[in-house]
Amino acid sequence: MREHEPPCPDAQLHELREQLLEALALKEVTRAGWLRVGVEGAESVAAHSWGVAWLVLALCPPALDRGRALAIAVIHDLAEVRVGDITPHDGVPAEEKRARELAALSGMLAPLGPRGRELTALWREYEDGSSPEGRFVKACDKLDMALQARRYSAAQGVETGDFIRSALARLEPGVLRSLAAATR
Numbered sequence: 001m002r003e004h005e006p007p008c009p010d011a012q013l014h015e016l017r018e019q020l021l022e023a024l025a026l027k028e029v030t031r032a033g034w035l036r037v038g039v040e041g042a043e044s045v046a047a048h049s050w051g052v053a054w055l056v057l058a059l060c061p062p063a064l065d066r067g068r069a070l071a072i073a074v075i076h077d078l079a080e081v082r083v084g085d086i087t088p089h090d091g092v093p094a095e096e097k098r099a100r101e102l103a104a105l106s107g108m109l110a111p112l113g114p115r116g117r118e119l120t121a122l123w124r125e126y127e128d129g130s131s132p133e134g135r136f137v138k139a140c141d142k143l144d145m146a147l148q149a150r151r152y153s154a155a156q157g158v159e160t161g162d163f164i165r166s167a168l169a170r171l172e173p174g175v176l177r178s179l180a181a182a183t184r
Contacts, residue, residue, distance in 0.1 A: 012111070015111040016111045018111075019108055019110075019111040019112070022082075023081060023108065026045050026046040026077070026078060026080065026081050027044050027046040027047075028044060029045040029046070029080050029081060029084065029085060030042050030043070030045075030085070031044065031085055032085040032086075032087050032090075033087050033145075033163065034148075034152065036087070036089060037159065037160065038158055039152050039156060039158050040156060045080045048144060048148070049073065049076065049077050051144040051147070052076065052140045053074055055073075055140040055143055055144055056069045056070050056072075056073045056136070056140050057070060059140065059175070059176070060136065064133050064136055065133055068122070068131075068133045069136055069137055072122045072123070072133055072134055073140065075122050075123050075126070076123065076126045076141065078105060078108065078123070079100075079101035079105040079108070080101075081104070081108065082104035082107070082108065083097075083104050086100075098127060101127075105120055105123055122134075126138060139170075139171055140176065142166075142170045142171050143176045143180050145163050145167050146164045146167035146168070146179075146180035147180070148163075149161075149163035149164050150164070168180055
């Protein structure tokens with residue numbers, strides 16, 4: 001075992017491996033909004049999370065902790081492995097959606113011990129907008145949706161204006177909003 005690796009009994013190793021494998025299933029969860037409007041070959045939630053992380057990496061203001069923002073970008077939709085991609089069109093109240101996602105995330109991350117609690121706290125920063133990094137990642141999430149909408153509209157002729165308008169409604173004036181507006 002290497003110095004930087006903590007000892008891990010076999011039972012814990014099995015539980016950890018199962019959690020890691022479950023998280024990788026995010027690659028197979030298709031973004032529901034794109035399916036709803038008829039996008040063929042719609043991106044997965046994991047692909048969306050990568051898009052958000054890319055935007056954070058490329059656009060993070062120097063005053064923010066980019067590493068923290070990247071961690072939030074990676075974790076922000078992980079619960080969807082268990083609860084699915086719940087959209088506003090599903091009619092699930094926001095508080096119920098949040099409760100489902102928190103329960104799923106907490107259960108998934110329990111095998112990680114203190115690190116799992118730390119990751120859950122980062123997810124809460126995103127959900128609550130309780131940190132500048134959480135709010136920035138939320139804005140990048142909306143920008144990613146607008147940019148992806150443009151890609152699908154251009155490539156497939158799918159009507160995605162609602163996605164762009166939704167993003168613009170949630171983005172404050174500034175560079176990210178300007179980038180989203182340029183997708184029209």
